[in-house]
Amino acid sequence: MEALHIQGIQMAESLQQRTMSQEKVWLIVTHMGDPKAAFLLFFPLSYFTCRRTGVALLWVAAISEWLNLVFKWMLFGERPFWWIGESRLFVNNPPKVQQFASTCETGPGSPSGHAMVTAAAWWVMAASLGSSLYSRTHSVLLSALPYLLYAGMLLAVGLSRIFILAHFPHQVVSGTVAGLVLGVVLSRRVPEGRPLLFFVCCSMGLLLGALLLHAGLEQLGVNLSWSIALAEKWCAHSEWIRLDTVPFSSLTRDCGALLGLGLAQYWKPGGWSLPWAPRALCVALSSMGLYHINRLPLPIRPQTLFYSLFFLKFAIVPQVVMVLVPGLVHLLTDKKKKD
Known part of the structure; x- marks a missing residue:
């Protein structure tokens, strides 16, 4: 592993020296590949394009990020x-x-969460768009374009993670491969229209499963906080260490989003039927709403309160996208038609 790590450092050094003028581009790309972008940015965009695709993307993003957390606890990857x-x-x-500022993540490094969740979630969008293009045009070439864009974006996200010293190349590759497999497998069975109890069981099952695994590893003498201590020790600026990069934050995000997905489908089974123009308005309003929800400051002490509020924050996300915003737009457009 030492030789692999040395080669990774050399690659990062070369990448920084050759492309430092594109620093802002790399930082934008790495933010686009952040797992939370799947929940806050790509979920509303895909949902109002195709309801099933949106539900699938949220489902795949949550499950793949949870599995990424488990893999990281088991593999102890360096950063x-x-x-x-x-x-x-x-x-x-x-x-x-x-x-x-994006370098100092506190979880273990293997496999890359950005690469894994991005590969899984973006596969849902690429497959949906490719299938739609083929059904409309019957052109293999046109239907292949989303997959080419998918591959190009994954490459860019992977390089951005190496550029900012967040991951070694082999961690990016393993995360990408794992995410691709999960995207293909999980997108085949989308929990659209499932009862609320199913999502409650999924949310609580994932939460309790991760907590039991954590407790079991701790009982075996495994210190799962080792990466946090190293991140705090070697990060260039202490203010770059954020609690929302701690592994338990991703856990509460995933479990909250799954519970929220179940609640949204419970409140409004089948969703709202809207024409394309109101859907575009829904995308804009949902994105604005989620942007402000994400910016809400949360108290970091005690940490139990932070994680609880973080859970609630992401449980609200599907409510905003699937119930509140389309319901408001439907009410306004329907009233306008009657007038």
């Missing part, structure tokens, strides 16, 4: 920004690399 210092291999000849 480049702390491995450089911990390895003591570069004391006399430190690599010419720099950190960024």
Whole structure:
């Protein structure tokens, strides 16, 4: 592994030296590949394009991020920004690399969550768009374009994670492969129209399953907070360490989103039927609403309160996208038609 890590540092150094002028582009790409972007950005966009695709994307994103958390707890992957210092291999000849505000994530590094969740969630969109294009045009070439864009975006996200020293190349590759497999498998069975009890059981099952695994590993003497200590030690700026990058934050996000998905389908089975123009308005309003919900400051002490509120925040997301905003737009457009 040491040779693999050294090669990864060399690749990151070369990438930074050659493309530092595109720093802002890399940072935008890495934010687009953030798992929470699947919930806050791509979910409303896909939902108002095709209801089934939106439900599938949220389902796939939540399950794949939960599995990524489990894999990270089991694999103990290093991250480049702390491995450089911990390895003591570069004391006399430190690599010419720099950190960024997005670098200092606190969870283990393997496999890459950005690559894994992005590959899984974006597969849903690519497959849906490709199928739609083929049914309309019967052109294999046109229907292949979403898959080419999918591959190109995954490559860009992977390189961005290497560029900012968040992951080694092999972590990006393993995350991408795992995400692709999950996207293909999970998108075949979309829980559209399932009863609320199904989502309650999924949400609580994933939450309790992760907590039991965590407790079991701790009982075996495994320190699952090791990565947090290293991130705090080697991060260039302490303010770059954020509680929403801690593994338990992703856990509460996934469980909250699944419960919210069940509640949204319970409140309004089948969703709202809207023409294309009101749907575009729904995308804009939902995106604005989720942007402000995401910006809501949460108290970080006590941490139990933070995680509880984080859970509620992402349980609200499907309500906004699937119930509140389309319901409001339907009410306004229907009233306008009657007038």
